[in-house]
Amino acid sequence: MKIAFFNSKSYDKEYFEQFNNDTDIELTYFDGTLNCETTELTKGFDGVCVFVNDQLNADVIEKIAENGIRLIALRCAGFNNVDLEAANKKRVKVVRVPAYSPSAVAEHAVALILTLNRKTHKAYNRVREGNFSLERLTGFNLEDKTVGVIGTGKIGTAFCKIMQGFGCKILAEDPYPNEELMKSGIEYVEKETVFEQSDIISLHCPLTHESKHLIDKPTINQMKLGVMLINTSRGALINTKAAIKGLKKGKIGYLGIDVYEQEEELFFKDLSENVIQDEDIMQLISFPNVLITSHQAFFTREALQQIAQTTIQNINDFKNDKQLKNQVTPGQ
Numbered sequence: 001m002k003i004a005f006f007n008s009k010s011y012d013k014e015y016f017e018q019f020n021n022d023t024d025i026e027l028t029y030f031d032g033t034l035n036c037e038t039t040e041l042t043k044g045f046d047g048v049c050v051f052v053n054d055q056l057n058a059d060v061i062e063k064i065a066e067n068g069i070r071l072i073a074l075r076c077a078g079f080n081n082v083d084l085e086a087a088n089k090k091r092v093k094v095v096r097v098p099a100y101s102p103s104a105v106a107e108h109a110v111a112l113i114l115t116l117n118r119k120t121h122k123a124y125n126r127v128r129e130g131n132f133s134l135e136r137l138t139g140f141n142l143e144d145k146t147v148g149v150i151g152t153g154k155i156g157t158a159f160c161k162i163m164q165g166f167g168c169k170i171l172a173e174d175p176y177p178n179e180e181l182m183k184s185g186i187e188y189v190e191k192e193t194v195f196e197q198s199d200i201i202s203l204h205c206p207l208t209h210e211s212k213h214l215i216d217k218p219t220i221n222q223m224k225l226g227v228m229l230i231n232t233s234r235g236a237l238i239n240t241k242a243a244i245k246g247l248k249k250g251k252i253g254y255l256g257i258d259v260y261e262q263e264e265e266l267f268f269k270d271l272s273e274n275v276i277q278d279e280d281i282m283q284l285i286s287f288p289n290v291l292i293t294s295h296q297a298f299f300t301r302e303a304l305q306q307i308a309q310t311t312i313q314n315i316n317d318f319k320n321d322k323q324l325k326n327q328v329t330p331g332q
Contacts, residue, residue, distance in 0.1 A: 005027050005028060007053060020312050033055070034050050058085075071095070084331075104297065116228060171198060174188065200229075258296060
């Protein structure tokens with residue numbers, strides 16, 4: 001079975017080749033993104049392997065289906081970039097990696113919190129320049145702070161447990177409360193309560209039509225003055241322009257993001273010699289209380305191994321007409 005592998009990086013090749021030794025799956029790696037302009041590359045292939053910034057809208061799916069593509073293998077958990085209805089109409093199966101080291105993403109969210117709070121990134125740069133001053137490096141104790149968690153799936157659950165270890169009070173919001181978390185003392189409340197009472201808010205929910213711009217001007221206005229906002233889920237959960245205004249007014253005291261609404265033009269690329277045209281990201285970078293990482297929360301050895309293993313298994317199951325246990329269907 002021939003698979004066109006888009007958005008490939010050196011680490012992708014390393015782990016996928018490691019776990020593809022015992023199959024007859026042929027992977028062809030493309031550096032670029034799968035979108036309307038690159039669908040011609042899928043001719044001669046049976047399936048595509050894609051990541052978070054590949055755009056599989058109805059037009060793209062129609063074109064790749066005409067080229068003979070029968071399988072879309074997502075090497076990520078989220079599938080908001082795939083038009084599932086269009087795929088279903090064209091009888092193109094969609095599979096994903098539903099969970100790959102939830103601890104990796106949860107731990108990165110905590111790293112953003114600690115770095116923003118204790119300003120270790122600034123201290124590191126100061127010391128390298130011979131500046132050992134503590135001026136303007138004041139942080140706060142996490143103990144007894146109220147942490148709001150939107151979404152308590154596997155990643156959100158892992159995050160809750162870590163923050164409990166710091167002695168935080170956890171307020172959670174999720175349509176499907178986790179009984180284990182409730183037994184451990186975590187309180188499930190409405191979103192409005194999370195926004196109003198939390199010192200730190202961390203987003204761990206999927207991107208859907210309902211959750212897009214979950215964080216906007218009205219919800220920011222509900223938050224405590226100086227709130228810390230963390231997003232390691234999907235960029236479009238936050239209305240970037242509203243967040244910038246919140247930062248300027250001091251309503252948002254800290255912002256840590258590993259995802260960005262327009263990241264497909266930026267993340268996973270070396271643009272150090274380019275003039276970046278995205279004014280919003282450049283403005284965010286200029287704020288001293290904003291910390292941005294480029295979608296690296298998942299980026300651990302354990303997660304890369306799980307992604308490669310599960311994706312290869314998904315493709316192999318499709319090839320052998322086995323049940324697709326990680327299939328994504330319309331309505332999910």
